Structure formats: C-alpha cells, structure tokens
Amino acid sequence: MKRIVFALLMCCVVSLAFAMQPQPVAPNVYRNPAEETRFHALASSLRCVMCQNESLADSQAPIAHDLRREILELMRQGKSDAQIREFLVARYGEFVLYKPRIEPATWLLWFGPLALFVAGGVTVAFIVHRRAMRLDAQAQAPESPIESSEDW
Amino acid sequence: MLRRLLPLIIFVALGGLLFAGIQLSRHEDPGALPSPLIGKPAPAFALPELLAPDKIVRNSDLAGAPYVLNVWGSWCVNCQEEHPVITALAARGIVKVVGYNYHEVEPGDAPRWLAQFGNPYALILSDVDGRTALDWGIYGAPESFLVDARGIVRWKHVGPLTDEIIAHELMPLLPAKKVSP
Numbered sequence: 527m528k529r530i531v532f533a534l535l536m537c538c539v540v541s542l543a544f545a546m547q548p549q550p551v552a553p554n555v556y557r558n559p560a561e562e563t564r565f566h567a568l569a570s571s572l573r574c575v576m577c578q579n580e581s582l583a584d585s586q587a588p589i590a591h592d593l594r595r596e597i598l599e600l601m602r603q604g605k606s607d608a609q610i611r612e613f614l615v616a617r618y619g620e621f622v623l624y625k626p627r628i629e630p631a632t633w634l635l636w637f638g639p640l641a642l643f644v645a646g647g648v649t650v651a652f653i654v655h656r657r658a659m660r661l662d663a664q665a666q667a668p669e670s671p672i673e674s675s676e677d678w
Numbered sequence: 679m680l681r682r683l684l685p686l687i688i689f690v691a692l693g694g695l696l697f698a699g700i701q702l703s704r705h706e707d708p709g710a711l712p713s714p715l716i717g718k719p720a721p722a723f724a725l726p727e728l729l730a731p732d733k734i735v736r737n738s739d740l741a742g743a744p745y746v747l748n749v750w751g752s753w754c755v756n757c758q759e760e761h762p763v764i765t766a767l768a769a770r771g772i773v774k775v776v777g778y779n780y781h782e783v784e785p786g787d788a789p790r791w792l793a794q795f796g797n798p799y800a801l802i803l804s805d806v807d808g809r810t811a812l813d814w815g816i817y818g819a820p821e822s823f824l825v826d827a828r829g830i831v832r833w834k835h836v837g838p839l840t841d842e843i844i845a846h847e848l849m850p851l852l853p854a855k856k857v858s859p
Contacts, residue, residue: 575817578709588781589817592808617815619714 554598565598568607571625572597575618582622710836713815713823717832720825721813728779728788728802735803741829744852745774748799748839749811749821751781752791757820760838761795767844768798773824773852777802780811780819824851 556562566583572593574585582590582597593614600610614622626632715721720737727733748764750757768775777799782788788804805811814823815834824833832851835843 575711588808592812596809596812616714617812618817619711619815621711 554594557602561601564607565594565601568597568601568610569594572611572614572622573624575622578621581624707837711815711817713831713834715815715823715831716834717830720823720829720831721810723803723810723813725803725805725810728777728804729792731804735801737829740774740776740825742827743774744824744826744832745776745800746848747776747778747814747823747825749778749780749816749819751779751819752787753781753783754819756838758795760820761798763839763841763844765796765798766841767839768800772849774800776800778811778816779804780816781808782806824848827853 554565556565569583570581572582574580574582574587574590575593576587576589577585580590582593596613597610600613605613611623620626626635628636722737724734724736727735746767750760764775767773775798779788779802782804788802803810808816811817818836820838822835822839823831826832833848835847839848
C-alpha cells in the first residue's frame with residue numbers, strides 16, 4: 527500500500543516538475559557510489575530556500591539545481607560536510623539547515639521538550655507524594671473514613 | 679486564591695503566545711528569508727556588463743557611493759510588475775540603481791526586455807549561470823539590496839519593491855542628501 531502511494535506521489539511530482547521546468551535540468555553525475563551517497567545525505571539535510579517545504583535533494587527549483595551543483599563542487603574540492611553547511615549558512619542563513627544548531631537561541635527548541643518532561647515528572651511525583659502522606663495520616667487516625675472516599 | 683486564578687493565568691498566557699504568533703506571521707511574505715549578509719561587506723564579484731559583455735564589473739568599480747542592486751530576469755513576471763517602481767526610483771536620482779540580470783536563458787532576451795519596457799539601470803551585471811548569486815544569497819527574482827558607500831550590505835528585500843517599501847524601509851537608510859529639483 528505504502529509503495530503504491532509512493533509511486534503515485536512520485537508520478538505527481540514528476541509531472542509537476544515537467545510542467546514547471548521548460549528546459550531539462552542537467553542531472554549531477556557522480557564519480558562513484560560513495561560520492562553519490564554522501565551527496566544525497568547532505569542534500570537531504572538541507573532545505574530548499576525557494577520552496578521551503580522541500581529538501582534540496584528533492585526540489586526542482588532552479589536555485590536548488592545551482593546549489594546542488596555548488597555542493598558537489600565543494601565536495602570535490604575536499605570540503606567537509608560541516609564546511610559545506612557553513613558555506614550555505616553564511617549565504618542563506620540558519621534556515622537552510624533542517625536540523626538547527628545547538629546554541630543559546632535554539633536551547634529552548636532543543637531542550638524545551640526535555641524540560642517540560644522533567645517538570646511534568648516533578649509535578650506528578652509531588653502530587654503522588656502528597657496524596658500518600660494524606661493516606662498515611664488517615665491510616666493513623668481513621669476517625670473519618672467517609673470523607674476520604676470523596677477524594678476520588 | 680491562586681488555584682482559582684490559575685486557569686485564567688494559563689488562558690491569558692496561551693492567548694498571548696498565539697497572538698504573538700499571529701503578529702509574527704503578519705509579514706506580507708512569510709517565506710522571505712532574512713539575509714545573513716546585512717552589516718557585512720558585499721560579496722566580491724567580477725561579472726560582465728549585460729549590454730557590453732567585454733567589460734567586467736567588480737566591487738571596486740561601484741565603491742564610493744551607495745547603490746541599490748536589483749535582481750531581475752526577463753523570465754520573471756513580478757519584475758515586470760516592479761519595473762515602473764524601479765524606474766521611478768532611478769529617476770529620483772537619490773541612489774544609483776544597478777541591475778543584476780539573473781539566470782537568463784537566451785542571450786537576446788534581456789536586451790529585448792529592456793528595449794520594450796525601458797532601461798532604468800546605471801549599469802547591469804549579467805549572471806547567467808547563477809554562481810555569483812549564491813554568494814549574495816540570491817534565490818529568486820526580484821530581490822533588492824542596498825550597499826552603502828563603504829561596500830557594506832545594509833538592507834535586503836525579497837519580492838517586488840513598492841513605493842511604500844522604498845519610502846519606509848529604503849529611504850531612511852540613505853544618507854540625507856539634497857535632491858536636485
């Protein structure tokens with residue numbers, strides 16, 4: 527099922543691409559499979575600046591084509607993935623990174639969920655502890671058993 | 679007391695957060711990227727002049743006076759719409775307007791476009807393969823930059839310029855200068 531959906535989707539994408547692109551975009555030619563794998567991993571981790579819900583690897587926009595060509599050239603010049611990302615961030619901003627870098631401005635983004643989880647845990651522990659204390663106190667002084675049922 | 683007010687406090691906080699979100703997305707083009715080049719020197723370039731391809735234009739040729747760099751292409755519909763605004767800006771003579779012809783397919787297209795609609799530019803850089811455009815962080819057309827007399831990028835706008843944008847965003851950044859009548 528998943529495969530059929532994927533195939534249909536690809537058909538749509540391909541037909542759309544032909545509709546938008548008057549001239550065929552020359553595909554990148556790879557020297558070896560390792561280079562191709564590295565290129566795809568890198569391009570998938572970067573956002574297309576024109577059509578912002580697509581990765582650089584998937585986009586058919588002319589700028590995405592230019593950027594893919596540039597990335598392949600930088601790879602061949604021996605630049606590391608980090609250097610290539612830095613190259614793009616210096617020109618197009620942090621936005622091109624699908625995975626934002628860890629820095630003061632993104633601490634809330636990265637650690638917010640964890641902080642929320644810890645805060646939730648502390649709250650639950652506090653409530654459980656308080657209730658246990660109350661039950662303890664009632665067990666020691668069982669004069670008013672009727673009231674305790676109202677707690678639930 | 680606090681217990682009673684807590685739902686209200688949460689409601690107000692949530693409302694504030696959502697309102698801030700709406701305010702932030704008020705921008706006419708939420709997809710426009712802020713340029714990391716603002717406040718930094720303009721990228722070095724050496725590009726042929728569109729109408730005199732033998733002449734290579736470099737940063738140093740433009741130093742000494744502020745200029746607006748306007749990215750356009752004959753393929754770009756919005757550029758056609760923006761063209762009268764650019765023409766009016768250039769005619770005011772307050773700032774030099776430099777064209778940046780981007781990703782042109784046929785060599786004759788851009789000159790024909792200029793012949794048809796008029797050429798407001800002091801000079802036009804031609805970037806056919808879009809390589810230099812990457813250094814500028816250009817990702818489409820129209821886009822406009824303001825570069826000051828020291829060669830520092832001061833402002834960028836993605837999308838067509840309008841008279842309002844020029845009056846409210848561009849003009850305040852330009853050094854006060856007597857406009858000759």
